[in-house]
Amino acid sequence: MSWSGRTNNRVFIVIFFITMLVSGKSKRSGRRCSKKKLDKQKPINDSTHERHLFILVYRGDPTDDPEDRHTALFVTDQDINYDNLNQRSRNSMIHAIGEPGYFQVEERQNIRNPAASRSFLQAVFVETFYMSSDRGLQEWILQTRVQNDIDAYPEWNCQTFVTDALTHLLNNQLLNGDSYTNATSGMFTALDFDNNIEDDPEELVYND
Numbered sequence: 001m002s003w004s005g006r007t008n009n010r011v012f013i014v015i016f017f018i019t020m021l022v023s024g025k026s027k028r029s030g031r032r033c034s035k036k037k038l039d040k041q042k043p044i045n046d047s048t049h050e051r052h053l054f055i056l057v058y059r060g061d062p063t064d065d066p067e068d069r070h071t072a073l074f075v076t077d078q079d080i081n082y083d084n085l086n087q088r089s090r091n092s093m094i095h096a097i098g099e100p101g102y103f104q105v106e107e108r109q110n111i112r113n114p115a116a117s118r119s120f121l122q123a124v125f126v127e128t129f130y131m132s133s134d135r136g137l138q139e140w141i142l143q144t145r146v147q148n149d150i151d152a153y154p155e156w157n158c159q160t161f162v163t164d165a166l167t168h169l170l171n172n173q174l175l176n177g178d179s180y181t182n183a184t185s186g187m188f189t190a191l192d193f194d195n196n197i198e199d200d201p202e203e204l205v206y207n208d
Contacts, residue, residue: 051137052076053126055162055183056093057190058119066191071095071162074114074123075137090134094141096161101150105142105161121193124186126166127179140174141165162187 053075060068072095093108114120129137144165147153153160163184169175 049131049134049136050077051129051131052078053129053137055124055126055187055190056114057121057124057187058117059121061119067159069121069159069191070119071159071187071191073126073141073162073165075141092138094138094165096146096158100154100156101148103146103148103156103158103161105144105146107138107142122190124183124190126183127175129174137174140169140172144168159187159191 053073056072056074058070058072060066060070062068072093074091074093076091078091091109091111093111093114095106096103097106098104114123131137133139144161146161147156147164166175166180166183170177170180
């Protein structure tokens with residue numbers, strides 16, 4: 001074989017290996033790009049803002065009958081450890097206040113430990129949420145409709161506000177069915193619970 005022939009063969013072999021090397025890099029790069037795209041496709045509630053939701057139940061005023069007990073939703077960035085909550089955390093209490101036909105929803109932020117109130121009975125865990133914004137869960141809860149039509153909703157009150165809010169989260173796939181059932185069942189149990197404590201003549205205290 002002539003020198004030129006051997007040279008052409010070597011050039012061909014070099015070109016062949018360069019082509020294979022570049023092709024292999026492209027394929028590996030393509031796999032990495034695909035993985036990055038998959039990593040970005042996270043669930044809508046999978047993010048850095050972890051929020052714990054609880055139902056708070058307080059004794060009734062002026063009587064402590066189950067239908068007179070007050071309920072509220074409590075959103076916190078901590079697990080509900082009462083010692084920790086004595087030191088204020090990023091939390092909100094959202095509840096319906098007023099009288100039939102004149103209810104409104106109130107949000108109180110950075111409140112004290114709920115258990116510090118003399119009227120506090122129980123906190124019922126609902127679920128832990130991972131929201132895409134700092135106040136995402138509160139904004140969803142605040143979308144709950146206030147029903148002031150007495151003819152259509154004669155028994156609507158703070159307790160039905162809580163169940164309506166949870167239903168709203170459930171219908172929008174933010175809350176799963178088991179958590180909804182357990183939370184509402186726990187709330188009704190707390191409402192019926194007889195704690196054998198005399199009524200507190202002082203007004204219910206929800207904040208400092």
